[in-house]
Amino acid sequence: MSATPRRGFLFGTGALGATALLTGCLANDPPQRQNPSAVAAGGDNAAPGTQVTIGFSAPAADHGWMAAMTTNARAQAEGLPDVTFRATEGSSDVNQQIAQVETLINEQVDVLVILPADGKALTDVARRATRAGIPVVNVDRVFDSSDAYRVWIGGDNHGMGVNAADHIAAELERRGVTDPVIAEIAGTDSLPLTQERSAGFREGLQRHGLRVARRVAADFTAESGERQATNLLQAAAHLDAVWNHDDDQGIGVLAAVEAAGREEFFLVGGAGSRDMMDRIKAGGSVVQATVLYNPSMCSSAIALARLLVQARGMSDLAEHEVPRSITTYSAVVTRENVDQYLDVGFAS
Incomplete structure (x- = not known):
C-alpha cells in the first residue's frame, strides 16, 4: 500500500460542499447538511508520526512467494522513518513461531504483524497479544477467532x-x-x-x-x-x-x-x-x-500496523479507523x- 497521500479528492469534495452550503443560505433556501464523510478522512498518511515498533513473524522463506512476503514487509518498514522493524527468524514449526511471538509480546512491541504457519495454532498467542494491549495485524492465513486480531489482510x-x-x-x-x-x-x-x-x-x-x-x-x-x-x-x-x-x-x-x-x-x-x-x-x-x-499484501500489512498505533485512518477513506478486514484482488496478468x-x- 503506497504511503503517498492522495487527499485532493476529499479536500475538493469538502470545499464543494461548503460552497454549496453558502450559496443555499444566501438564496434563503433550507440549509444543506454537510456530508459527514467528507470531513472524516484519515489525514496525511505519509507525514511522519509517533515512533512505532513493529514485531513481525512469518513462516520460513522456503519458497518464492513466502520469501517475498518477508522481503516486502522489511522493505516497507525500512522506507518508513518512524518505524522500527523487529522480525523473528522465520519458522514453519508452529511451536517455535508461538515462542517467537511470545518473545515479541514480552519485549512490548507496539504492534504485531503475524503471518501464521497455521492460523488455528497461532490463535491463542495472538489473542494474548491483543489482551495485552498489542494490536495484531493478521496476514493471509486467518486466525480461528476474530478477537485475536484487529485487522486481517489477505488474498481472495x-x-x-x-x-x-x-x-x-x-x-x-x-x-x-x-x-x-x-x-x-x-x-x-x-x-x-x-x-x-x-x-x-x-x-x-x-x-x-x-x-x-x-x-x-x-x-x-x-x-x-x-x-x-x-x-x-x-x-x-x-x-x-x-x-x-x-x-x-x-x-x-x-x-x-x-x-x-x-x-x-x-x-x-x-x-x-x-x-x-x-x-x-x-x-x-x-x-x-x-x-x-500478491505478496505485496505484506507491505500493506506493515503500513496498516503503523497507522493502527498512530491512531490514523486511511487517507483515501472517510472512516477515522483502519478497516477491520482487507481482501486483495486477484487480477489476471x-x-x-x-x-x-x-x-x-x-x-x-
Missing part, C-alpha cells in the same frame, strides 16, 4: 479460482474450442486455501457450462509440481487448458511439460511470479496468464497488461 482464494475460470473460458471461446478438456493442478489439498481456490475454479467454470476433466494436487513446490504434472500428462493424451494454482510449483510443472514435448494447451498460473510474467511477456510458451495472489504488474512479480 475463491476469487482467484473464479478469475482463472473466467479467463480460461474466454480464451477457449476466442479459440473456438468446443467441449474442452480442462485440467487443474492444485496446491496442497488439505489446506483451506487450496480448497477455496478449487471451489472458485469449479464454480466459475460451471457458469460457462464447463468443467474440470482432470485434476491433480501438488504441494506448492517445484518438485511436487513436476511430479504431479508428469502424472497428469501421462494420463491425458490431450488437454486444451490447464490452471496451475501456484507459480512456484509451476517451475516444476513447466519442466514436466517441456520434457513431455506438449504444447497443444495453454496454461494459466497462480500467484504472480516474475518468472511467469517474463514468460507471458516473451510469448512462445504454453504460459498465457497468471492470476495474482496477460501479455496485454503484464508491464503493469512486473514491479510486483516475485522471484520463484
Whole structure:
C-alpha cells in the first residue's frame, strides 16, 4: 500500500460542499447538511508520526512467494522513518513461531504483524497479544477467532479460482474450442486455501457450462509440481487448458511439460511470479496468464500496523479507523497488461 497521500479528492469534495452550503443560505433556501464523510478522512498518511515498533513473524522463506512476503514487509518498514522493524527468524514449526511471538509480546512491541504457519495454532498467542494491549495485524492465513486480531489482510482464494475460470473460458471461446478438456493442478489439498481456490475454479467454470476433466494436487513446490504434472500428462493424451494454482510449483510443472514435448494447451498460473510474467511477456510458451495472489499484501500489512498505533485512518477513506478486514484482488496478468504488474512479480 503506497504511503503517498492522495487527499485532493476529499479536500475538493469538502470545499464543494461548503460552497454549496453558502450559496443555499444566501438564496434563503433550507440549509444543506454537510456530508459527514467528507470531513472524516484519515489525514496525511505519509507525514511522519509517533515512533512505532513493529514485531513481525512469518513462516520460513522456503519458497518464492513466502520469501517475498518477508522481503516486502522489511522493505516497507525500512522506507518508513518512524518505524522500527523487529522480525523473528522465520519458522514453519508452529511451536517455535508461538515462542517467537511470545518473545515479541514480552519485549512490548507496539504492534504485531503475524503471518501464521497455521492460523488455528497461532490463535491463542495472538489473542494474548491483543489482551495485552498489542494490536495484531493478521496476514493471509486467518486466525480461528476474530478477537485475536484487529485487522486481517489477505488474498481472495475463491476469487482467484473464479478469475482463472473466467479467463480460461474466454480464451477457449476466442479459440473456438468446443467441449474442452480442462485440467487443474492444485496446491496442497488439505489446506483451506487450496480448497477455496478449487471451489472458485469449479464454480466459475460451471457458469460457462464447463468443467474440470482432470485434476491433480501438488504441494506448492517445484518438485511436487513436476511430479504431479508428469502424472497428469501421462494420463491425458490431450488437454486444451490447464490452471496451475501456484507459480512456484509451476517451475516444476513447466519442466514436466517441456520434457513431455506438449504444447497443444495453454496454461494459466497462480500467484504472480516474475518468472511467469517474463514468460507471458516473451510469448512462445504454453504460459498465457497468471492470476495474482500478491505478496505485496505484506507491505500493506506493515503500513496498516503503523497507522493502527498512530491512531490514523486511511487517507483515501472517510472512516477515522483502519478497516477491520482487507481482501486483495486477484487480477489476471496477460501479455496485454503484464508491464503493469512486473514491479510486483516475485522471484520463484
